[in-house]
Amino acid sequence: MAKPLAVDKPIPPNPVDLLTVAGILLPTWRVAWSSVGLLASVAVAFVLDDFGLFQLTSGFIYAIAILGLMLLTGFNGQFSLGHSAFYAVGAYTAAIMMDQWQVAYYWTLVPAGTVCLVVGFLFGLPALRLGGLYLALATFALAVATPQILKYDLFEHWTGGVQGLDLDKPVSPIAALSDDQWIYLFALVVLCFMVVVARNLVRGRSGRAMIAIRDNPLAAQAMGIDTSTYKAWTFGVSGLFTGVAGALSAIVIQFVAPDSFTFTLAISFLVGLVVGGLVSIPGAIFGGMFVLYVPNLTEDFEGLAWTAYGIVLIVAVYVMPMGAAGLVKAMTAKLIKR
Amino acid sequence: MEQLIHQLLGGLATGAIYACLALSVVVIYQAIDHFNFAQGEMAMFSTFFAWQLIQWGLPYWVAFFATLAVSFVIGVLIERLVFAPLRHAPVLSHIIVFIGLFSIFNSLAGFIWEFTIKVFPSPFPTEPLFGNHYIGMHETGMMAVTLVMLSLIYVFFKYTRVGLAMRAAAANPQSARLVGISVVWMLALGWGLASAIGAVAGMMIAPIVFLDPNMMLGILLYGFAGAVVGGLTSPGGAVVGGFLVGVLENLAGLVIGSELKLTFALVIIVGVLLFRPSGLFGRRVVERV
Numbered sequence: 001m002a003k004p005l006a007v008d009k010p011i012p013p014n015p016v017d018l019l020t021v022a023g024i025l026l027p028t029w030r031v032a033w034s035s036v037g038l039l040a041s042v043a044v045a046f047v048l049d050d051f052g053l054f055q056l057t058s059g060f061i062y063a064i065a066i067l068g069l070m071l072l073t074g075f076n077g078q079f080s081l082g083h084s085a086f087y088a089v090g091a092y093t094a095a096i097m098m099d100q101w102q103v104a105y106y107w108t109l110v111p112a113g114t115v116c117l118v119v120g121f122l123f124g125l126p127a128l129r130l131g132g133l134y135l136a137l138a139t140f141a142l143a144v145a146t147p148q149i150l151k152y153d154l155f156e157h158w159t160g161g162v163q164g165l166d167l168d169k170p171v172s173p174i175a176a177l178s179d180d181q182w183i184y185l186f187a188l189v190v191l192c193f194m195v196v197v198a199r200n201l202v203r204g205r206s207g208r209a210m211i212a213i214r215d216n217p218l219a220a221q222a223m224g225i226d227t228s229t230y231k232a233w234t235f236g237v238s239g240l241f242t243g244v245a246g247a248l249s250a251i252v253i254q255f256v257a258p259d260s261f262t263f264t265l266a267i268s269f270l271v272g273l274v275v276g277g278l279v280s281i282p283g284a285i286f287g288g289m290f291v292l293y294v295p296n297l298t299e300d301f302e303g304l305a306w307t308a309y310g311i312v313l314i315v316a317v318y319v320m321p322m323g324a325a326g327l328v329k330a331m332t333a334k335l336i337k338r
Numbered sequence: 339m340e341q342l343i344h345q346l347l348g349g350l351a352t353g354a355i356y357a358c359l360a361l362s363v364v365v366i367y368q369a370i371d372h373f374n375f376a377q378g379e380m381a382m383f384s385t386f387f388a389w390q391l392i393q394w395g396l397p398y399w400v401a402f403f404a405t406l407a408v409s410f411v412i413g414v415l416i417e418r419l420v421f422a423p424l425r426h427a428p429v430l431s432h433i434i435v436f437i438g439l440f441s442i443f444n445s446l447a448g449f450i451w452e453f454t455i456k457v458f459p460s461p462f463p464t465e466p467l468f469g470n471h472y473i474g475m476h477e478t479g480m481m482a483v484t485l486v487m488l489s490l491i492y493v494f495f496k497y498t499r500v501g502l503a504m505r506a507a508a509a510n511p512q513s514a515r516l517v518g519i520s521v522v523w524m525l526a527l528g529w530g531l532a533s534a535i536g537a538v539a540g541m542m543i544a545p546i547v548f549l550d551p552n553m554m555l556g557i558l559l560y561g562f563a564g565a566v567v568g569g570l571t572s573p574g575g576a577v578v579g580g581f582l583v584g585v586l587e588n589l590a591g592l593v594i595g596s597e598l599k600l601t602f603a604l605v606i607i608v609g610v611l612l613f614r615p616s617g618l619f620g621r622r623v624v625e626r627v
Binding site: 073077079081126129130132133134136137138140141142144145148149151152153263267270274278304305306307309310311312313314316317318 | 608
């Protein structure tokens with residue numbers, strides 16, 4: 001917001017502007033932080049042991065799934081308590097391709113994403129008629145029903161029924177890297193790619209349309225935005241992100257079984273989304289790490305991890321409605337003011 | 339024919355479970371315009387509490403009514419402490435808090451009472467009514483309890499001042515406030531009532547499905563299905579919907595097998611919401627722009 005300028009006082013020159021005038025382009029904070037984070041993430045691959053890397057990899061995967069939920073809930077204002085279903089579809093698509101047709105793991109991500117895009121779009125079409133709460137109910141039903149569908153007899157030939165499917169571990173093509181390091185870097189690349197896609201999506205025309213629909217569907221429609229098409233596609237794209245995450249999880253864990261895709265998984269995504277911030281892409285990464293590490297921290301008190309989640313969820317709604325990202329923003333704004 | 343009667347009555351028996359829970363879903367929906375996703379877990383927690391009292395040697399009915407009282411208080415407290423500050427928050431905040439409560443109750447019950455399956459006693463005699471072999475005494479008793487509860491709720495909302503005040507507070511908070519109704523306490527009362535009804539549902543269901551922290555998830559889904567079928571604005575409709583869903587589920591089980599039970603609930607919920615969002619007995623709510 002532009003403040004009216006005081007006429008009599010000369011504006012002190014901003015040192016940054018002087019540098020720009022001198023032809024030195026300073027990187028913005030965003031670019032600086034992203035590069036530092038990326039470099040650190042790559043460096044970590046050579047520092048941590050295999051288990052630590054495996055955990056971080058899982059955190060990245062959660063982050064991608066949370067990113068998918070963020071596009072839907074944060075940017076488009078549609079609720080989903082059923083994203084575990086898309087995660088499951090992605091994981092099973094990848095697993096079946098690898099198990100039945102011996103497809104190499106890196107080729108499974110695109111088909112898994114595509115399948116979830118279609119499934120999400122198809123689920124999004126009837127969801128158009130359901131307002132906020134009813135959509136939450138329908139997706140809740142979807143999440144609860146998913147494990148049972150995966151166990152169903154008719155599909156057992158492909159899905160392996162209750163037993164699930166065992167997969168082979170991806171082998172590192174570079175001799176200098178161990179298999180775990182390779183998978184970690186692979187997941188990191190996928191995460192970066194998805195982050196860039198999500199960022200470009202929400203900053204572009206489609207993103208503005210999505211946000212407009214969230215903030216005021218009637219006004220958005222009046223401005224000529226095709227709300228139903230956008231909402232259905234957002235559901236699809238959100239499913240795509242989560243499906244890619246699911247496929248990646250099948251590759252990393254080398255195992256899929258119906259009981260890994262319960263309602264609690266959907267809650268985890270929601271926790272990550274709320275904790276990280278509903279509309280912050282870096283927040284999704286933070287949320288992913290949170291969902292990964294908090295159960296570990298509380299594992300001394302068996303079963304209390306979910307109590308911790310619950311309390312965090314409720315407290316988050318009170319004290320940081322915009323999540324950790326919002327909190328950081330508010331803090332830096334305060335510091336700069338001083 | 340024999341088998342069909344058997345399935346129908348069996349369906350009514352399970353329907354009674356769903357009807358119980360659907361009733362509590364609708365009572366809270368009436369009061370706060372939201373589904374309480376934590377309803378099932380709250381009922382489960384109450385049932386564990388009753389089980390603990392019975393373990394400590396209290397007679398069944400003492401434990402039963404003590405649990406009702408405690409659940410009522412917990413419901414009121416949740417409204418006053420957790421939801422009152424969020425009255426004007428967006429729907430998403432409410433859903434998040436519901437999910438938070440869901441995780442807290444689920445894992446606390448697991449932490450206190452462990453995840454082993456427990457047997458919960460039935461207050462009814464074991465030999466079936468009139469010597470029939472279709473339906474057990476507990477199921478019959480459960481249906482009776484559900485119907486009694488429904489009539490009590492009906493009388494409460496229709497013929498008492500507090501019931502009238504609650505309906506007024508839900509229908510038009512501002513006007514209700516102007517005629518001197520304490521809307522905030524009416525909401526808290528609604529929560530307490532729903533929580534107590536949920537506790538009854540839990541205690542009636544537990545002898546059949548056995549007691550464990552995860553017992554309610556699937557049943558809650560069917561409770562929602564019953565509530566949606568009957569219409570979210572009608573307690574009587576919710577009970578009918580619950581029975582209907584129970585019977586349909588059993589009949590569908592004959593045709594497609596019982597492995598896809600929850601998927602069936604999913605189809606019912608999505609189907610009804612799409613084609614008749616007001617349910618069988620509900621009012622159509624017109625939203626003002």
